[in-house]
Amino acid sequence: MPRLPDDDAWLLQERRAIGDRIRVRRLRDNRTQESVYLAAGLSRSTYQEIEAGARDARIGSLLRIARVLGVHVTDLLHG
Template identity: 75%
Template sequence: MPSIPDDDDWLFEERRAIGDRIRVMRIRQNRTQESVFLAARVGRTTYQDVEAGALDARIGTLMKIARVLGVHVSDLLRDS
């Protein structure tokens, strides 16, 4: 059985990577944070925290953001 790290650094890095993918997709579409969070119907702070990697986002929130960006939620979760 693989060992599990004792610290949460790996979790922060994964959240940060998801936020980075969201930001890159948003910028490539020439969209503002505001246009995405309003269309996704998520709060400003929630969206900003997700994009910054500072929040353990609910899957529903990620699904809404993915839909607005025109991608499947799995595209936010995995490195392509």
């Protein structure tokens, strides 16, 4: 299957948008990154890379983060 010309840029933009939604929700709840990644059972570096949009998040990781933040995973994906 051929790649779309702007596939990499689109993917980076979407990952950053998901990370931004995670960050906004975390800050709205007055939580630290540490409290979220520990509660979600993720490593610090994995969580930080997801929140920064620097890593493709596995669905299990997104589900855990959403649960800790008290939102449905679709809220992180679609805002």
